[in-house]
Amino acid sequence: MNATLHQPVIEIDKLVTHYGTTEILHGIDLEVHEGEIMIIMGGSGSGKSTLLRYLLGLGIPTSGSIRLLGQDITRCDADAMYQLRRNMGVAFQGGALLSSLSVVENVMLPLREHTKLDEKTMRIMARMKLEVVNLGGYEDMMPAELSGGMIKRAALARAIVMDPKLLFFDEPSAGLDPVVAAELDELILRLRDAMGMTIVVVTHELDSAFKIADRITVLDRGHILITDTVTALRASDNERIQSLLNRTPSKERLEADAYMDRLTAG
């Protein structure tokens, strides 16, 4: 896919965020184009989960802007955000299914919240999405009865039940066996191809990222190291990118003064 032919549907401009007094993201710029699969990668503490949280409108940044489908979510009112959420789907890392509802009732939740469709129509839509994620026939099961892979697939079914323009997927492969993880990767590709969804995946799984990405952005300590294609990423001579790709521990020189300050502050 040639993403440059398409309009940006996510535009992040000079995003700075804090957690308490600690600055987490230090001026992030990123564009994601319509129909693109963008992978956000980075190690623990890189800021990738924080970036996702702000993309979902779950935090107010210190400065900068985030435009989703042309709307600046750092400045829009609650009503505009509610309308925007109709076009957004999120599959959370742990699934975030409601434990007291069956699988199909979980998948139907966004339809109940955002539409006045007939009950039968909603149920058929939910069942269709369960078929898409290979959970046909499991609709009456409760979340506690599902395996890890099934929970992720049920969460994905719920995320796509409204046919969102933007799909966010947090760690789709984490904790799954390789076969189930590969199936989820295939599913993400099929969703993009069939529905034209723009998909942002946060992951630290290299195999998965390389398989599905149009472009990858690598976060490191709150900065973007690179945003480019898989080929360009592999060819990069940046030490920290290569460290991430080759799964080698960081061997950067310790900043002695800063380290001592951290140990002895206060």
Next chain:
Amino acid sequence: MSYNQRQHEGVSIIELSGEIDLSQSPIARQQILGVIESGQDLLVDMAAVSYIDSSGVASLVEGYQAARKNQRQFALVAVSNSAMSVLSLARLDQVFPIYASVDAYFQQDD
């Protein structure tokens, strides 16, 4: 979305056009179920459909199920590539009777 309904050789044909999304699919659903409940065979002509979402596809599923229950014929005709992608995602391309055109449906019946 707009729609037009006509009769041809005793079969009702609903021609849907434009975007069938969350706001429009209830109208399509009402038309489709209305024809089936009146005891007629139905072709849904999708040649002019520019976009159909899951709620639109769900309406087609409901129509087909109602037709089977009432022992009436139900088929989709002239399904665009983009609509076919949506149907294929849930493997419904293997479920619905689908014809290239209205003529193809009646030739098949001959």
